[in-house]
Amino acid sequence: MIKNIVISFEEQKEESRGSVEFQVFSFTNKIRRLTSHLELHRKDYLSQRGLRKILGKRQRLLAYLSKKNRVRYKELINQLNIRELKTR
Template sequence: MLKNSIINLSSISEKKEGSTESQIFRLTNRVVQLTYHFETHGKDYSSQRGLRKILSKRRNLLTYLFKTNLMSYQDLINQLGIRKLKRN
């Protein structure tokens, strides 16, 4: 069940391994995995800390992608189904 729910997009995974898009893709997969983990282990506080670090890293990468390549940012947001960045 867990493997079926993890996002699998071939267009993103075919890009370069270290590209910003592929890093965001991998971090999003890890967020999904941790979300399912918390359904059964709600008081796993060390994993919650790790999730916050992952979300922070993903937010920073999304900010960078937004500033450098807006079209790629919008495509990635739509494909992964994550919210847009908050604009102050």
């Protein structure tokens, strides 16, 4: 399923790099890559800091998308298999 998502996003890559969906997709890939790195290198504190920064950026983008277009937000989190935002 993830490969299908990658292919569909890469097909749209040239025309929509600035879209919120593409940015969330690329942040999710970075998060998964850093998470697997941190499983091996537990004391890599600089990578932990980078992971927290990327998580915050993705969270802000998802909050923006959920306010602007709830349907696109739901589709995106279902495609990427990520949890919904906690609302206050």
